[in-house]
Amino acid sequence: MLQVPIREQSGQSSTKAVILVGGPSRGTRFRPLSLDVPKPLFEVAGHPIIHHCLKAIAKVPDVREVILVGYYDESVFRDFLKDSSKEFPQFRMQYLREYTALGTAGGLYHFRDAILKGKPERLLVLNADVCCSFPLTEMLTLFEEKDAEAVILGTRVSNDAASNFGCIVSDSHTKRVLHYVEKPESHISNLINCGVYLFATECIFPAIRSAIKRRTTRPRLLSYPSSDNLESSFVAAAGDDDDTEKSEVLRLEQDILSDLADSNRFFVHETKDFWRQIKSAGSAVPANALYLQKAFQAQSEELTPPSATILGPNVSIGPRAVIGAGARVKDSIVLEDVEIRHDACVMHSIIGWNGRVGAWARVEGTPIPIGSHSTSIVKQGVKVQSITILGKECGVGDEVRVQNCVCLPYKELKRDVANEVIM
Numbered sequence: 001m002l003q004v005p006i007r008e009q010s011g012q013s014s015t016k017a018v019i020l021v022g023g024p025s026r027g028t029r030f031r032p033l034s035l036d037v038p039k040p041l042f043e044v045a046g047h048p049i050i051h052h053c054l055k056a057i058a059k060v061p062d063v064r065e066v067i068l069v070g071y072y073d074e075s076v077f078r079d080f081l082k083d084s085s086k087e088f089p090q091f092r093m094q095y096l097r098e099y100t101a102l103g104t105a106g107g108l109y110h111f112r113d114a115i116l117k118g119k120p121e122r123l124l125v126l127n128a129d130v131c132c133s134f135p136l137t138e139m140l141t142l143f144e145e146k147d148a149e150a151v152i153l154g155t156r157v158s159n160d161a162a163s164n165f166g167c168i169v170s171d172s173h174t175k176r177v178l179h180y181v182e183k184p185e186s187h188i189s190n191l192i193n194c195g196v197y198l199f200a201t202e203c204i205f206p207a208i209r210s211a212i213k214r215r216t217t218r219p220r221l222l223s224y225p226s227s228d229n230l231e232s233s234f235v236a237a238a239g240d241d242d243d244t245e246k247s248e249v250l251r252l253e254q255d256i257l258s259d260l261a262d263s264n265r266f267f268v269h270e271t272k273d274f275w276r277q278i279k280s281a282g283s284a285v286p287a288n289a290l291y292l293q294k295a296f297q298a299q300s301e302e303l304t305p306p307s308a309t310i311l312g313p314n315v316s317i318g319p320r321a322v323i324g325a326g327a328r329v330k331d332s333i334v335l336e337d338v339e340i341r342h343d344a345c346v347m348h349s350i351i352g353w354n355g356r357v358g359a360w361a362r363v364e365g366t367p368i369p370i371g372s373h374s375t376s377i378v379k380q381g382v383k384v385q386s387i388t389i390l391g392k393e394c395g396v397g398d399e400v401r402v403q404n405c406v407c408l409p410y411k412e413l414k415r416d417v418a419n420e421v422i423m
């Protein structure tokens with residue numbers, strides 16, 4: 001267990017926060033970038049994905065502890081936690097490692113003693129792989145107003161996209177959740193689960209416990225509809241108390257939320273602000289754009305003014321990257337130590353660490369329509385990634401054109417390529 005001590009711990013925290021960071025077997029859709037950095041630490045708009053979650057949690061006044069729960073190796077978050085503890089001295093932060101993937105509720109239950117330490121009244125739970133403005137204070141207000149057991153963050157998506165998410169049927173007047181179905185086969189609602197929750201601690205743990213108990217009377221599920229196809233390995237319960245039953249992977253969405261909807265105290269806060277999932281590597285590009293646009297609206301000092309080279313909109317440039325004269329970079333993430341030579345063009349792309357893009361070369365993807373929740377498109381009858389991604393240390397020769405490709409690390413592209421995965 002990794003712990004970063006808080007400088008001063010005073011009073012009792014009544015809201016704790018957990019960020020569900022998953023583990024190495026889950027980031028497969030984030031390849032090739034996840035080959036070199038764990039997805040939660042990939043930098044979007046100049047900060048690791050989970051840094052954006054911490055920044056939002058920091059605005060909630062009574063949070064004094066944030067726990068990352070996942071099944072990455074302990075060493076993965078060590079430096080991040082050290083740096084974050086300097087930036088957010090108001091929290092104690094720790095990473096708790098599941099011995100195997102326990103599911104979105106299994107990890108919470110496994111570490112319930114640590115989570116309940118200090119007797120927090122409320123528990124914020126954030127999926128690490130979402131990007132939004134995290135209106136946590138508004139969720140807290142609704143929670144208090146309604147004397148809720150749970151509040152979920154919801155957003156509207158197109159009817160076509162809705163079935164890729166958890167779907168919420170609610171009473172628009174009272175905001176009460178009437179019905180919740182995870183990734184339904186037929187359309188029930190276009191109000192979807194954003195992966196951000198606020199629970200009353202006195203309710204969520206008994207609810208998980210009831211779900212475990214029900215397992216003994218219901219047939220075991222063999223697979224769960226997860227977008228990363230979670231393995232449904234059976235795992236022993238975390239029981240260090242009177243639990244005699246064995247638990248399997250437990251998922252908040254399938255095992256808990258549907259039942260919470262039967263209570264009268266489950267509410268939805270619908271955000272009208274931006275929201276996206278960060279699943280595929282390509283989805284980091286719209287997430288980057290959305291965070292940068294938000295920073296621009298807020299007139300953030302972190303944004304640098306445009307330079308002589310034509311950068312932007314929606315470009316993040318990593319440390320020590322060199323962009324040559326006359327180069328055009330738009331809607332892209334350029335990572336550390338990249339060299340883009342003069343008069344090259346990079347659009348709708350991610351250029352991995354230490355990459356090189358030659359003079360007059362073009363590296364380009366296809367723009368993702370505003371509001372789309374998919375990063376794949378069909379070209380010549382084949383489904384390809386709309387964002388071009390070059391893994392670590394790839395080189396693109398002078399005048400070479402790379403379009404809608406995903407390129408594994410260390411490749412040298414010396415001829416034009418389109419719509420390919422380059423292995």
Ligand code: GDD
Pocket residue numbers: 020021022023026069070071098100101102103104107126127128129130164165166167182183192193194195225226227228230253277
């Ligand atoms: N600690 C831990 N342990 N975290 C996990 C585990 C686990 O076993 N499994 C998943 N996670 C984390 C992932 O890293 C991610 O941050 C989050 O939990 C949800 O991941 P998935 O289980 O793959 O679900 P999903 O992304 O397909 O769908 C979920 O998120 C959507 C919003 O992005 C659901 O909550 C949907 O209802 C929701 O719409």
